[in-house]
Amino acid sequence: xxxxxxxxxxxxxxxxTILMLGACHKKEAPAPPPPPPPPPSPTASVSVSPDTIQAxxxxxxxxxxxxxxxxxxxxxxxxxxxxxxxxxxxxxxTYHLVAKGSGGSQEASTRLTVxPPPPPPPPPxxxxxxxxxxxxxxxxxxxxxxDKSDIRADQQASMQADIQFLTEHSNINFxxxxxxxxxxxxxxxxxxxxxxxxxxxxxxxxxxxSASRIKTISYGKEKPFCMEDNEACWQQNRRGHFVYQK
Amino acid sequence: MIMIQGSLLMRTYRxxxxxxxxxxxxxxxNGTKRMEDLQRQIPHSFPLGSPRRGVLGFLIxxxxxxxxxxxxxxWVRTGSGLGVEKxxxxxxxxxxxxxxxxxxxxxxxFNDTFWNDLxxxxxxxxxxxxxxxxxxxxxxxxxxxxxxxxxPPNAAxxxxxxxxxxxxxVIVQGWLYDVKNTPSPQVLGKQYxxxxxxxxxxxxxxxFADEIIFRLGGGIPGVAESSIYFVSDRSGHKEIWxxxxxxxxxxxLTHQGSISLSPRISPDGSRLAFSSLTNGGWxxxxxxxxxxxxxxFPRFGGxxxxxxxxxxxxxLSLSSSRTGDSEIYVCDANGANLHRxxxxxxxxxxxVWNRKTGAQIAFVSGSTGLPQVYTMxxxxxxxxxxxxxxxxxxxxxxxxxxFLTLAWTRKYGPGEPGxxxxxxxxxxxxxxxxxxxxxxxxxxxxxxxxxxxxxxxSERSGKEEIWMMLADGTKLHQLTFTGRNTQPNWSWK
Numbered sequence: 115x116x117x118x119x120x121x122x123x124x125x126x127x128x129x130x131t132i133l134m135l136g137a138c139h140k141k142e143a144p145a146p147p148p149p150p151p152p153p154p155s156p157t158a159s160v161s162v163s164p165d166t167i168q169a170x171x172x173x174x175x176x177x178x179x180x181x182x183x184x185x186x187x188x189x190x191x192x193x194x195x196x197x198x199x200x201x202x203x204x205x206x207x208t209y210h211l212v213a214k215g216s217g218g219s220q221e222a223s224t225r226l227t228v229x230p231p232p233p234p235p236p237p238p239x240x241x242x243x244x245x246x247x248x249x250x251x252x253x254x255x256x257x258x259x260x261d262k263s264d265i266r267a268d269q270q271a272s273m274q275a276d277i278q279f280l281t282e283h284s285n286i287n288f289x290x291x292x293x294x295x296x297x298x299x300x301x302x303x304x305x306x307x308x309x310x311x312x313x314x315x316x317x318x319x320x321x322x323x324s325a326s327r328i329k330t331i332s333y334g335k336e337k338p339f340c341m342e343d344n345e346a347c348w349q350q351n352r353r354g355h356f357v358y359q360k
Numbered sequence: 361m362i363m364i365q366g367s368l369l370m371r372t373y374r375x376x377x378x379x380x381x382x383x384x385x386x387x388x389x390n391g392t393k394r395m396e397d398l399q400r401q402i403p404h405s406f407p408l409g410s411p412r413r414g415v416l417g418f419l420i421x422x423x424x425x426x427x428x429x430x431x432x433x434x435w436v437r438t439g440s441g442l443g444v445e446k447x448x449x450x451x452x453x454x455x456x457x458x459x460x461x462x463x464x465x466x467x468x469x470f471n472d473t474f475w476n477d478l479x480x481x482x483x484x485x486x487x488x489x490x491x492x493x494x495x496x497x498x499x500x501x502x503x504x505x506x507x508x509x510x511x512p513p514n515a516a517x518x519x520x521x522x523x524x525x526x527x528x529x530v531i532v533q534g535w536l537y538d539v540k541n542t543p544s545p546q547v548l549g550k551q552y553x554x555x556x557x558x559x560x561x562x563x564x565x566x567x568f569a570d571e572i573i574f575r576l577g578g579g580i581p582g583v584a585e586s587s588i589y590f591v592s593d594r595s596g597h598k599e600i601w602x603x604x605x606x607x608x609x610x611x612x613l614t615h616q617g618s619i620s621l622s623p624r625i626s627p628d629g630s631r632l633a634f635s636s637l638t639n640g641g642w643x644x645x646x647x648x649x650x651x652x653x654x655x656x657f658p659r660f661g662g663x664x665x666x667x668x669x670x671x672x673x674x675x676l677s678l679s680s681s682r683t684g685d686s687e688i689y690v691c692d693a694n695g696a697n698l699h700r701x702x703x704x705x706x707x708x709x710x711x712v713w714n715r716k717t718g719a720q721i722a723f724v725s726g727s728t729g730l731p732q733v734y735t736m737x738x739x740x741x742x743x744x745x746x747x748x749x750x751x752x753x754x755x756x757x758x759x760x761x762x763f764l765t766l767a768w769t770r771k772y773g774p775g776e777p778g779x780x781x782x783x784x785x786x787x788x789x790x791x792x793x794x795x796x797x798x799x800x801x802x803x804x805x806x807x808x809x810x811x812x813x814x815x816x817x818s819e820r821s822g823k824e825e826i827w828m829m830l831a832d833g834t835k836l837h838q839l840t841f842t843g844r845n846t847q848p849n850w851s852w853k
Contacts, residue, residue: 261726261731299724299731299751299754299803300622301622301710301753302724304621304635304642305679305709306726308662308686308707309681309686309706309707331637331642332642332681336598336619
């Protein structure tokens with residue numbers, strides 16, 4: 115039904131045209147074509163979200179243009195007419211977009227502010243060792259012969275190392291504990307341990323270390339390091355033991 | 361092989377009915393150098409009973425050839441009361457005086473305590489209960505003399521009595537009878553009244569036992585009512601503890617929570633000095649037995665160890681390293697007037713006063729290497745070395761002022777046999793006898809006030825515990841069993 119209507123309409127139009135052509139006998143110069151409408155000028159917009167980031171983070175740059183054939187963003191280069199892209203500049207950046215089209219060109223820009231990174235994150239690996247750690251690593255206990263409190267020859271190296279460290283770290287206060295092996299008698303061992311601690315202290319003060327930094331205490335045989343009944347163990351227990359004092 | 365046996369009877373020790381018989385052989389392993397010295401000093405022709413230096417009377421009783429039976433004996437044998445017959449005492453169980461239900465438990469405590477006190481006294485020979493007649497007396501009318509004074513019991517003395525609870529009190533009646541003196545047998549008759557508790561009954565038993573020991577033991581008071589102070593770690597820390605002389609009633613005194621050592625009770629029993637690890641180091645602390653708490657005592661600085669009371673209770677001696685070396689000091693009982701007695705190199709510790717005269721102090725010094733025992737006047741003069749070798753510590757002065765006990769490892773060093781044992785030394789002659797044998801490490805001998813008993817620390821049971829023995833090394837028995845217990849200190853009375 116509809117097709118028939120269209121066909122009828124087309125026939126009518128065709129007849130009308132013929133009629134008109136036939137009627138217009140006189141041929142006139144064709145009218146100049148109307149000037150083509152000026153091509154529409156391009157539009158452009160660009161934005162960034164968020165507009166402030168910390169260095170190392172990224173932001174999304176989004177732009178839209180129309181009527182442009184040639185779109186470029188400074189620093190990025192030619193881009194699609196519209197789109198978005200992740201950016202992570204290290205410094206604050208102004209994104210300048212130029213959209214060129216037959217209708218001219220349009221510019222737009224947006225600025226992304228980059229703040230410096232937060233106060234340097236907790237320094238990754240190498241922390242400064244504490245005095246206590248240094249003390250524990252560097253200060254060596256002094257070992258004694260049975261029933262003796264003089265510092266024997268093979269302990270001089272430890273003694274010198276202790277003197278050097280304690281001289282260089284003059285802020286550190288410490289305790290020297292005198293210990294004895296468990297073979298002797300309680301009271302005599304307390305006095306002997308006291309003498310061992312004093313002997314180590316004297317070696318330090320003689321080398322110029324202030325006596326005010328040093329506390330001595332005897333444990334006699336009350337706090338053994340080793341509980342077995344052999345010389346290796348007894349030797350462990352006959353010592354001047356350094357303890358860091360907070 | 362020639363062996364010489366001598367018995368020396370100490371004149372002022374006579375009353376204790378203890379004498380020491382010492383046998384020795386110059387060739388034996390346990391060196392008897394001092395014995396040889398003695399032999400030189402006292403010719404065998406020395407008159408019988410002649411006084412020596414006005415202090416000691418030596419009786420050379422016997423020089424004889426010994427049979428080979430003694431060969432191989434490697435330690436000196438001493439005996440208590442050898443040659444002196446001990447009193448034979450029969451002690452039947454006390455009987456119930458009435459039918460109160462509390463009687464049975466209290467009688468058990470009383471009879472056990474009473475028997476142990478008499479048995480441990482060292483001056484009595486208790487007749488075995490298996491010899492007793494079936495009918496035992498609870499009061500005088502029930503005594504049948506010929507059942508006791510003739511064999512089998514053949515007792516010289518009879519202690520008997522009864523116990524009964526009535527009206528909230530326990531009443532104990534006790535008698536001591538001389539059963540060979542039938543016309544006038546009563547030596548003692550006593551009655552005690554107290555609250556009906558285990559502790560009270562134990563104290564009554566101690567009191568009555570001490571009465572008997574006083575009368576049958578030469579007039580020297582018994583020690584059944586005395587106390588022993590010691591160090592125990594059973595609370596987790598080494599603290600000062602106390603107990604009755606027989607090991608009962610063990611209780612903690614101090615709560616320092618650190619390390620407390622060397623308890624020393626004052627002669628009057630009112631204060632206890634000890635050494636304790638404080639925030640400022642080792643200091644002497646003073647505990648009041650009356651107030652049950654610490655009382656003020658000055659802090660001397662340095663390491664302060666091993667306090668010791670003078671017998672009059674007016675002074676303390678102690679070891680202090682306040683000037684660097686550990687030295688012996690003396691101060692007033694309140695800590696004032698501290699002054700130094702020794703100046704030697706090496707540690708000086710463990711002072712102890714001559715408890716009879718208060719005029720000398722024995723102590724330990726490492727001035728020549730291994731620790732040795734020395735004596736000096738109480739003003740620090742006239743230092744005398746007492747021990748000649750080995751490792752000698754923990755001197756303690758006998759109540760009679762003439763003997764020292766000490767812990768001594770005579771042969772000391774790698775590969776040397778022997779351990780720390782308790783020795784008794786006559787101060788004038790430096791003659792010694794060994795009291796403990798073959799029992800691990802022994803240390804800290806301390807005399808009982810009666811001069812008959814010695815308490816000490818020993819590892820013979822596997823760990824440190826408190827043991828007691830008679831002064832001749834017999835009647836050895838263990839007093840503590842829980843934790844590690846060390847450094848016993850016997851009260852002065």
